[in-house]
Amino acid sequence: MDTCIEKIKAICTDLFSKGEVEKVIGFAGGSIPMATRPIAVTSEADVEKLVFNAFCGLNLANYVTKNNLPKDGAKIAVVAKGCDARNLVTHMVENQVPRDQVYIIGVPCTGMADKRRIAQRFEDEITQCTQDGDTFTVTSALQQEVIAKKDVLRHNCQYCTHRNPPVYDVMAGEPVEEQILxxxxxxxxxxxxxxxxxxxxxxxxxxxxxxxxxxxxxxxxxxxxxxxxxxxxxxxxxxxxxxxxxxxxxxxxxxxxxxxxxxxxxxxxxxxxxxxxxxxxxxxxxxxxxxxxxxxxxxxxxxxxxxxxxxxxxxxxxxx
Amino acid sequence: MMGNLLEHMGVDRNRLHFSWISSAEATKFVDVVKEISDKVRALGTTKKFAKDYTK
Structure with a gap:
């Protein structure tokens, strides 16, 4: 997933330079540890703001609705995990957004971390969290812990059987193996x-x-x-x-x-x-x-x- | 699926009834309402999904 963000940025830069999309909806860093926020990037200069890590738990399909699509028919791109892409498909099936106005940047996802499960391991406030592949180094004033992502995966991600987007325009990485439960x-x-x-x-x-x-x-x-x-x-x-x-x-x-x-x-x-x-x-x-x-x-x-x-x-x- | 979810939430299935009644089937509507009323009355009162206005 580490290399994903580089690929996402490269794809976005390319899309902007070709003028193919009006904006990209993705994740940006949050103001506190273990948080991200949705962002709409509208120019090549802002592509650097994009992040993708194990705390991108919100669903970006929520920001693609009938009312915030460009009225002139221009495209918008969305960074989509398996579930985000499935919700984009649901939008399309329910005639909310046309397929040709959405450019899906598919992200093969290995699951998101549950920040509450991480916080439970700490007595005080977490001040820093860095992700290195499948492990996190989480720091508070009193302690520091190295936590494996698989131990703090969100419940819905543990039982996810569609980690790869079923519909996409481009994939930002090799598809990951799907779980069979x-x-x-x-x-x-x-x-x-x-x-x-x-x-x-x-x-x-x-x-x-x-x-x-x-x-x-x-x-x-x-x-x-x-x-x-x-x-x-x-x-x-x-x-x-x-x-x-x-x-x-x-x-x-x-x-x-x-x-x-x-x-x-x-x-x-x-x-x-x-x-x-x-x-x-x-x-x-x-x-x-x-x-x-x-x-x-x-x-x-x-x-x-x-x-x-x-x-x-x-x-x-x-x-x- | 609605009935299943209500049952999953702990609502007695006997209190739920789904029927297909045409607007022309007035007598069937009356019969069904009577039947359900009797059935639910026999089950007694429930506090589930019943708002307590005395609070």
Missing amino acids: DQPFPDVDHIASMDPETRWDHFAELTKNCIRCYACRNACPLCYCPTCFVDESSPQWVGKGQDETDITTFHFLRAFHCAGRCTDCGACVEACPMGINVRDFTRKLNKDALDLFGWEAGMDLDRRPPLDVYSPDDPDDFIK
Whole structure:
């Protein structure tokens, strides 16, 4: 992944010099350790600002929407990991952005690090983190540790089976080997093995710290509605406070709006300031989409999503 | 998938009902509503997805 950034920069410089794209959406360094921020680079001079490391956990497809595409039909380029590219495909399948206006710079991804798991190993604030290949050297005032990336991989990256972008214009590196998992959804199976009351308690416990900041929604590339159901006031679909019923309703409906569309990119969890694993909701839908419809979102520009089409073979045993 | 997610979240499947009823099938609609009401009433009250306005 180290050499990736050099290739990304070379590709971007080339694109700007040929005038092929108006801007490049990528990652830039953050202001604190273990953080990056999205950046829109508009000139060759700014290409140096781009970075790519194991803390690029947000989903850049979120910044490619109908409203911020150039109106004159010019192209924009996006630095895309496997999941970002799948969300770009979802945008295209849902007629949000045309394929010919997006130039996908595919990045073979070996997973992103979970900064919370790293922070857990430290008693005080982390002041520096440098990445060298698959290891990090993390420093705080009290201690210094060398941590292997595989030990602090994000949960969604551990169970990722599409590290390489399925659709791209150019790849910034050799494709990496895809994982083959015997059990792709052990977390969902674990919850399913509980009795109904324990399951309800699990989700109540999970969301009890939710402050309704909607960071999960805002970080999600799927949530591009001009007005979200939680922001509607006429009718008001769901209460706006921290009543546990309203919180559960918000999380349930937010997740269901992602049914058959979620790529499990983990941006929602990455963005959550309270560290809530909201993927516990969406993962169940992803499992069902795979089990019931053999569907994984964002893999194919020509296939319609399962909840978008009718087929006589659709499971219908729930309709009585 | 919605029913499955609700069940996954701990909601009793017997409280959920999906039916295909045409706008011309008024009697079927009445029958289904009656049947579900009776079934849910027999299950008793639930606190799940029920807002407590006394708080």
